[in-house]
Amino acid sequence: AKVALAILSILSPAEVQTAIARADAAMVARANGVGPKLAQRIVNELKDKAGGIAIGAGGAGAAIPVGSAANDAVSALLNLGFKPAEASNAVNAASDELGAGATLDALVRLALRKAAK
Numbered sequence: 001a002k003v004a005l006a007i008l009s010i011l012s013p014a015e016v017q018t019a020i021a022r023a024d025a026a027m028v029a030r031a032n033g034v035g036p037k038l039a040q041r042i043v044n045e046l047k048d049k050a051g052g053i054a055i056g057a058g059g060a061g062a063a064i065p066v067g068s069a070a071n072d073a074v075s076a077l078l079n080l081g082f083k084p085a086e087a088s089n090a091v092n093a094a095s096d097e098l099g100a101g102a103t104l105d106a107l108v109r110l111a112l113r114k115a116a117k
Helices: 003-008 013-021 034-051 071-079 084-096 104-114
Strands: none
Touching: 003 013, 003 034, 013 034, 013 084, 071 084, 071 104, 084 104
8 A cells, every 4th residue: 555655646647557558667666665676566467457448649548438439449459469558549549530429340440540550
């Protein structure tokens, strides 16, 4: 609990999400009492648990609503072998471009194009 408080004292929740999604242990290690080994362990252990957290292109955390076309598109990309962060970023970019009324088919197609870049 003390380590979590130390991390949150220097990083916002969005920055913690970004660090986990990007496997950036150095960002987590900036906290007092958190060395490089502990930071890497924290990032590795939370990566699977934070897989459903979407990180937008600007780095701000944006949760994808469960049951939405965007959530289904992320699931489709995960099933195709993309990493959670890659899938979330691609779907967020596609969703921003297509708008809120985008269909699942359109989201997946554009997200695949975005992920390929």
